[in-house]
Every structure is written in structure tokens, then in C-alpha cells.
Amino acid sequence: MPDPRNVDIKDFIPREGEERPRYSAQDFDHDVDPSQDDFNEGLTLPDINTQPMFINIGPTHPATHGTFRVYCRLDGETVEKAGVDIGYLHRGFEKIVEIKQYNQVIPYTDRLNYCSGLTNNVGYCKAVERMMGLEIPPRAIMIRVIIMEIQRIMDHMICCGANIVDIGALTNFWYFFNARERLNDLLEALTGARLTYSYTRVGGLAWDLPQGWRENVKAVIKDIPRAISDVRGLIEKNRIFMDRTRGVGMISREDAINFGWTGPCLRATGADLDLRKVRPYYGYENFDFDVPVGVNGDVYDRVMCRIEEMNESLRIIRQAIDMIPDGPVIVDDKRVVLPPKEKVHTSMEALINHFKLVIDGVQPAPGRIYDAIETPNGELGFYIISDGSGHPYRIKVRPPCFYAMNTLKFLIEGGMVADIVAILGGLNVIAGELDR
Amino acid sequence: MASSETAQHDAIVADLKNRFGARIIDVDRSFGDCTIVVDKLAIHEVLAHLRNEKAFDLLMDMAGVDCMNLPSFRERFELNYMLYSVPNNVRLRVEVPVAELDMDVPTATDLWRSANWAEREAFEMFGFNFVGHPCLKRLLTHHEFKGHPLRKDYPIMAGQWCSSTSDMSEELNEPR
Amino acid sequence: MGIKQDLLNPITKDETGIITTRLDEIVRWGRKNSLWPLPFGTACCAIEFMGVVSSDYDISRFGAELVRFSPRQSDVILVAGTINYKLAPVLKRIYDQIAEPKYVISMGACACSGGFYDNYATVQGIEQIIPVDVFIPGCPPRPEAIMDAILKLQERIEKEPVPRRGTPRRHEVVEKLRDNQD
Numbered sequence: 001m002p003d004p005r006n007v008d009i010k011d012f013i014p015r016e017g018e019e020r021p022r023y024s025a026q027d028f029d030h031d032v033d034p035s036q037d038d039f040n041e042g043l044t045l046p047d048i049n050t051q052p053m054f055i056n057i058g059p060t061h062p063a064t065h066g067t068f069r070v071y072c073r074l075d076g077e078t079v080e081k082a083g084v085d086i087g088y089l090h091r092g093f094e095k096i097v098e099i100k101q102y103n104q105v106i107p108y109t110d111r112l113n114y115c116s117g118l119t120n121n122v123g124y125c126k127a128v129e130r131m132m133g134l135e136i137p138p139r140a141i142m143i144r145v146i147i148m149e150i151q152r153i154m155d156h157m158i159c160c161g162a163n164i165v166d167i168g169a170l171t172n173f174w175y176f177f178n179a180r181e182r183l184n185d186l187l188e189a190l191t192g193a194r195l196t197y198s199y200t201r202v203g204g205l206a207w208d209l210p211q212g213w214r215e216n217v218k219a220v221i222k223d224i225p226r227a228i229s230d231v232r233g234l235i236e237k238n239r240i241f242m243d244r245t246r247g248v249g250m251i252s253r254e255d256a257i258n259f260g261w262t263g264p265c266l267r268a269t270g271a272d273l274d275l276r277k278v279r280p281y282y283g284y285e286n287f288d289f290d291v292p293v294g295v296n297g298d299v300y301d302r303v304m305c306r307i308e309e310m311n312e313s314l315r316i317i318r319q320a321i322d323m324i325p326d327g328p329v330i331v332d333d334k335r336v337v338l339p340p341k342e343k344v345h346t347s348m349e350a351l352i353n354h355f356k357l358v359i360d361g362v363q364p365a366p367g368r369i370y371d372a373i374e375t376p377n378g379e380l381g382f383y384i385i386s387d388g389s390g391h392p393y394r395i396k397v398r399p400p401c402f403y404a405m406n407t408l409k410f411l412i413e414g415g416m417v418a419d420i421v422a423i424l425g426g427l428n429v430i431a432g433e434l435d436r
Numbered sequence: 437m438a439s440s441e442t443a444q445h446d447a448i449v450a451d452l453k454n455r456f457g458a459r460i461i462d463v464d465r466s467f468g469d470c471t472i473v474v475d476k477l478a479i480h481e482v483l484a485h486l487r488n489e490k491a492f493d494l495l496m497d498m499a500g501v502d503c504m505n506l507p508s509f510r511e512r513f514e515l516n517y518m519l520y521s522v523p524n525n526v527r528l529r530v531e532v533p534v535a536e537l538d539m540d541v542p543t544a545t546d547l548w549r550s551a552n553w554a555e556r557e558a559f560e561m562f563g564f565n566f567v568g569h570p571c572l573k574r575l576l577t578h579h580e581f582k583g584h585p586l587r588k589d590y591p592i593m594a595g596q597w598c599s600s601t602s603d604m605s606e607e608l609n610e611p612r
Numbered sequence: 613m614g615i616k617q618d619l620l621n622p623i624t625k626d627e628t629g630i631i632t633t634r635l636d637e638i639v640r641w642g643r644k645n646s647l648w649p650l651p652f653g654t655a656c657c658a659i660e661f662m663g664v665v666s667s668d669y670d671i672s673r674f675g676a677e678l679v680r681f682s683p684r685q686s687d688v689i690l691v692a693g694t695i696n697y698k699l700a701p702v703l704k705r706i707y708d709q710i711a712e713p714k715y716v717i718s719m720g721a722c723a724c725s726g727g728f729y730d731n732y733a734t735v736q737g738i739e740q741i742i743p744v745d746v747f748i749p750g751c752p753p754r755p756e757a758i759m760d761a762i763l764k765l766q767e768r769i770e771k772e773p774v775p776r777r778g779t780p781r782r783h784e785v786v787e788k789l790r791d792n793q794d
Contacts, residue, residue, distance in 0.1 A: 083607030211456025
């Protein structure tokens, strides 16, 4: 309810015998040093009665990337209390995969973190392959590494571009998006799709590289460092960017670990946890790359960590693209992989094999496994329970931004409204992964 | 690296069996993971011991499971904690069987703050009642939703319309 | 099916005389060439929409450059992404807040029919909530498909009678649509 005692102009007019309140320049004594002046001294303005204001940001809002709602109680510009409401993109991933086969789950995993769909595909297939004890061929492993690093660059481009746009700098978004389109052209030539690739299968990859793809990759990654260094030059020592992001959304290393953070947000606080270095998989121990680690854990460090990670990914791609071995791209196991079409049309066993695989699907032995990979956002884990049939009994996804969003309430309380936008962008919250 | 993790798993299992004896119902070491099945009455002590003494400072995830259609199970529901130790680089999984008629589980939010939303989700999807949780409310489904969707007896197509967005008085007043 | 015929072959009996016809043409030309979208983007389709707006597949050639996130300032709401039961009241409210003339484009498989998420959480098509003008299939649709949808919407706007929007006749039509669906 608004306060009935509105501040009225007559309160500014002094009554008889009262000193005028000092609120204009002509009132001050001119021989007093202004730097020593305390403006609030002797002020007789009546107390401006303020009420807390409730503001609702989202679910559809240009600054929230994805649909979630932040509901704050404000005292002026300061956030006193906040509440976060998610679930506006809850699509029931974990329920619907219980009626699908293992290979049919792959398109659903694409739409988890839709900015880097291939990484989710690889993570899921890696978990299922480990459960089945499959050793995928080295060519498939190397191609998976390359496409995961390309996706890491693309995801960081969207995240940093959108984050910096929210802070107010639009140019970087276009620089990043143009570079991202060129990388997307590579992946479109490889998989056929622009955003939801579904390129991996249980046991390897769906098909082999097209002709000339490696040369295209080498040509494109010559131009990417230019875009990254353009953006970096614009923001790294920029007074406005530093004012808006330094010291904003700070979190200590112990708190971040307690909250379950992983990925570049955790590395910005100083913790050196990168699954590619600490628990290497897919031959990451053979590549020469560093892991950028921040100092303060504020938004500036998170953005800088991501930009540096893009450079490190380029290093990995440059090394890996020359190291792709020859060979098949999918494992040669008839329980898992469809036989080649020529055999299906000519041989009875292959025909029945094809039929059984399509109707019953891949059937891992009963068991449970938890496996995780380092996606651009953090650790994406899959906890898969199999009961021996072709349908997974339970798949639980461990989304990295779920735990970052858990913390949002505590990061923004006490700050200002404009900081909510900067912090939210830095956490890289993708609603598809958050809500599943 | 893998062999040293196995050695660390052996040490942790031996230590837990020493301390808690019969409360550790089972140990499973398939696929290189280490899973410990713990009785529900001792779960909070076990988790506190793992966090404080064994340096498992990161709660990666909590997953609820409805074991109704599995060939064999202890109780109808199960709660899994995925733990990770940052200094020692060790993963561990703790399973707790929970009966359908008694779904009270002590909360882990006093140990790891990441359990806050993970427990809200487990409550919403299966119906676990986390005793001591600061704000146990629905998280992903809307506030007018009735039922626990990930249970095996919830029909998959049963959508429920929502007529309004929620006011968030409880989340706003949640203690820090 | 009579209602659908009405919408496809608009009745021109409201227009009489040469001057009002020319005026209507100018108004229609203005409307179709300055469609300001309200991107109601939830999921992956929103990223494709961002790609359409960017310089590779420029949508500002068709006048739809200014994305306005306010319902009062936009003409066409582009529902891009999955709508679930939690978001449905929000979508209805925003649709009601858009000023006439308003159009709806449903982008992507999830908005058109629920996509492949046929379960307890997802609304099986936004036509259950708001009337739709153009459907774009695809998961996600290619940027060229989105531009084609804008062009089809422009063709549609060219044919409709101008007094139709915001008049009692429009309310009749919408009421009949609603009754048909119940």
C-alpha cells in the first residue's frame, strides 16, 4: 500500500524561524572547502518514507537467457531478498527416456545444453559405452575430441557474447556470432544439422568425415583467434567493463565447492578442477594445453576464464586435427551396431540382426554407472541404471548450471539490480539443461 | 591414477566398515566405481564422516530411484548421493534404500549447500520428505501440480494445466 | 470448416469506394513491412532465431529487425521453443497484452505440436492456448524457413481486410474459433 503521507512541496519551504535546508549550491558558504563539506549536516528534510518494492524479472526477459524468473524485494536499487523460480522449460527428459531405446535418447540429450549439443551426445554415449564395456576405435575418439573442442569454443562465444551484450557492449556479440557461424558451417557439413546434431551413436559415430573437412577446419581456425583477440582487446582493460564486473558476484573457493560448482565458474575462484586434466579421458593427457584459473571469483574472472579457454581449445584442435588415425568410426560389435546395408539386403543373419537391433535396441547388462565429462559449462554427469532391457530404467542428468543457479539467490542479495544481469550472464545458465 | 583410486576406495570402505559396522549394508565395485549402500538411520552420520574426515567436499548430485520394476530391490525407493573429493580426486556413491511408507530422510543441506535444490527436486519427483530442509517446495513442475511424476505408477501422458504463476513468498523468506 | 474459409478468403464488403481501398492498401503495406517481432524464445529455437537476426541471414530486409521485448511495442509474437504447462499462463497473458493488430508465428516442432516431448510436462501445441497464424516445422527450423514464414505472413496481411482487426466482426470470428475448439 502506498504511504498516505506523500512528500509534499510544502515540506521543502521552511517555516517561520527555521533555517533553510541546504540543498542548492548558492546556499553554501563560499570560503568553506567543498571537499570537507558534509552535505548531510544540518539537513532538515523530512524523512522520505520508502517502501520496499517487488520486482519480477522474467520468465520472458531479454536479459534472462532462457526462461527462469528472479523475484526480488528491492530497497531502492539494492536487492534485499531474492527468490529464483525455474522449471519453465521442464520437458520431462528423465521420464520420457524410460520409454525410448538407448540410441533414441541421443536426440533428447542434444537439447539439454543446446549451445553445445555434441558435447552432451558424447557424454551420454561415453557413459553407455563404459557400462557395456565397449572400446571405441581411436579414429572415433579423436574426432569426438575435435568436435567437443569446437563446441566448447561455440558455447563460450554465445555465453560471453550474451553476457557482454547485457552489460551494454553490442559489438562483441557480432564478432563472436560471425565466428560462430563459420564454425557452425563446419559442423553442418559434418552432421547435417545446425544446432541439434545427434552425431554420435552408442559405439562410435554415425558416419565418417566428409571429404576435405580437415582442410576446412584448419582454414577456419586460422581466423578464430582474430575474433577472440578483437573482443578481448575491447573489454580486457576497459574501464566500464571492469567497473561493472570486478568485485561483482564474488564467491570464495570453499563456498563454490560447497555449492557444487564446476567448470569455468569454479576455476574463476581459484580451484584448479578440470576433468580433462584431473581425470583424463579420450587421450586428453596427450595434448599440450593449459587450464586458465582465476583469482577473485567475480564476473570479470569468469568472462576472462572463458575467453582464455577458447584459446586453449584452439591449441587442442591444432594438435588433434593432424593426429586423426585411420580406421573405422564405429565399433564392430553386432549387438550394438547396425550391419552395413549391402549385407542386410543379401544375407539372412544381417537382416535378422538389423531387425533385432531396431526393435529391441542396444541392451546393456543390468547395472548402474555414473560417468561425467567436462562440458563448456562444467561437469555434466549421467547416472544410468539398466535393467537388462533395451530401455534405460533411469537416467539422471547432473546439470552443471543447476548448481550455479542454486547459488544465484545468495550472489545477488545485497547487490544492485543491474548486477543481477551481469551475474546471471556470467553463470551461463542454459534453461534446457537447468530444467531438463 | 586408476589404481590409486582403487586403493583409496579400498581404504575408505575398510574405514567405514570399521566405524559403522552393520550400518553399511553392501559395497559394489563394478565399472571402477565404488558404491556403498547405507542404512537410512545412519545416513547423516556417514555423510558427515565422509565430508569432515574423508574430505568429500563436493556433492555432485543426488538422484532418486523408484525400484518398483527392477528384478530385485531392497525397498521401493532409493536415494543416491554422488560425492567427489577435490583434494584427493576420488569419486564415491552412497545409496540409501527408503521404504514407501516412511519417506523421511535427514537433510544434507547442513553439510553441503548444493543439496538444497537437489533435495527439492528429489522431493518433487519421488516424494522424499527431507527433514530439516529450509524450503521444501516444488522446483521444476508448477505449483498446482499434484503427484510425483518420476514414480513408475505416474502415467507419462498425464499433463496438468496451470492457471497462474506462483507468488514466491516462501523462497523470498528462505533463510540464508 | 466454414470459419477457416472466412479467414482465407476475406470478405471485402466492408470496403467501399476507391479512396478507402487505396487507404487500406497503404495501411496493409505499412503493416506487413514493419513487423516487429516479440521473440518468446524458450529453448533451442531461440538460438536459431538469434542466428536469423544476425548478419548472415539478416531478417531486417523484411522489416523485422527491431526485436521488441515489450508486448505493447511489437506486432508479431514468435513463439520459439517448448511451452510447458508452467509457462502456459505466462504466454496467454503476454498474448493478451499485445496491442491489435497482432499475429502469432509458432516456430519449431515443440511449439507447433509439442515436438517429441509427448509427456506430462509439455503443452501439445500452442494452438491450445492462443490462435496461430503461421506454423514453422523443423527442429530447429532452418533460418531460411523462418524467413519464409515472415514472407507468408506478409502475404496473408496483404489479403486481409483492414477494418477486420479491432472491430466487432473480429470478435465474432475469434469467439467462433474458441467455440469450435471446445
